[in-house]
Amino acid sequence: MAGCWVRLALITVCLLPCPAQAGGKYSREKNEVDADGKAEIEFRMAKLNQVWEKAQRLQFSPVKLAELHSDLKIQEKDELNWKKLKADGLDEDGEKEAMMRRNFNVILTKYRLDGRKDAAAMDTNYLKDSMDSENDVFDDPKLEKLWNKATTSGKFNNDEVRKLRREFQHHQDKIQEYHILRETVSRNEDIYQNVISPSEAHVKEDLLHSKHTQLKDKHRNVEASFQRLRKLINQGYDKDSEFSEPRVLELWDMAKQSNFTADELDSIKEELKHFETKIEKHQHYKEQLDLSHQKLKHVETIGDKEHLSRNKEKYAMLTEKTKELGYKVKKHMQDLLARLSKGGLNHNEL
Incomplete structure (x- = not known):
């Protein structure tokens, strides 16, 4: 069984050349924090940092980078949770590990980071931002x-x-x-x-x-x-619809088609309202990040140091906020789908 996962890992994580020296950038010592206790890298797992750094070198758009960051954060959380399960002997058949490997492969392919395409030919707008999709043609x-x-x-x-x-x-x-x-x-x-x-x-x-x-x-x-x-x-x-966001409408349809009581549906509705607000807030920050990026490029051409400094600070703030909200939205969506598909919500969480 161990041989299976070794070969799977070799296939999956061939993204970048491995460091030649032990104790390099992705050594175990560097995989958490530096000697002063200060984080030097974005993720705790080396393979996720490899993906993240490759995306940065390929100069993904700020919004696309934020989306990738959210996906990698969720992947990291799932893998760290799995390690705890494995330590407790709760994944003997390897099913959860296999699913995580598939999910990781999905991320690599989704962002064209699986090494199967020439990076120079990659469309940097592969993931369409909703604000730029008015003229898209559906595939x-x-x-x-x-x-x-x-x-x-x-x-x-x-x-x-x-x-x-x-x-x-x-x-x-x-x-x-x-x-x-x-x-x-x-x-x-x-x-x-x-x-x-x-x-x-x-x-x-x-x-x-x-x-x-x-x-x-x-x-x-x-x-x-x-x-x-x-x-x-x-x-x-439906003119009387409670929601407008597609993901929330989908979840609400799922809830109505299940065997929830009227009181349970009311609780679900309230949570979905909060979720929709979170999605709208995330969308707002994505749009602001895109605008900030354009403005920053413009200010850089002017060479005004004072304006450049202020714009860099705002851009950094919007980047972090977009990453944070992106993770929260995707994690909340993941949790809601899992809980609704089981036919019930834990009302202590509402």
Whole structure:
């Protein structure tokens, strides 16, 4: 079993050349904090720092870097939690470890950091910021056809069209994540088939089942999302709807279709209102970060040191705030999906 994970790790984490010297930048001593107790690196895990530094060298946009940072923070939290589980002997079949490796591969592919594409040819705007998506064409033919139907139906005013655009973009992101996961599963299929010994056949069967279950769940989620869009195009927006953010609407639909009591639905609704406010705040900071970046580049060309210093301070503040809110939004979404899919919320957390 150990041999399986060694080979998986070699395949997964071949992002950058390894340091030639022990005790280098990614040694265990440097993996936490320096001798003075001051953090020198962004993440506690060396492989995540490799990804982060590669993205910086490729000069990702500030908003895209903030999105990547949020994903890596969640990955780090999950992996550190898994290490505790493993130490307590709670992942004997390796299922949780396998899922984390898949999730890491998804991040690498999502941001084109898996080493399979020429970095120089990479589209630095690969992850579309919602504020710049008005003129995008949807990649999925069914989605593009549905969008054309929506925009020519006359059912939606300008505000509703912008709102609908966010819903379509959200669905396209789901399609992208599904295809990335499917590709990741396919690439690693032979590893599970060939590395694990016949004596561990039951472990191999469990791991393969876990992978395909995750893939089926993702596909079912994509299909449900598309059906929601079709219904929305036919019926229009509910004028009395409590929410406007696509992710919150999706969660609210999930809650209403479950067997919650009226009181439970009221509690869910209140939490979703708070979640929507958090999303809107995050979106605001992303937009401000983008504007700050443009202004900073402009001030740099002028050469005014006083203005440059002030703009750098504001840019740094917006960067950190966008990272922080991005993590909170994604983690909250992750928690809500997990809790709603189990059919109940822990009301002590509301």
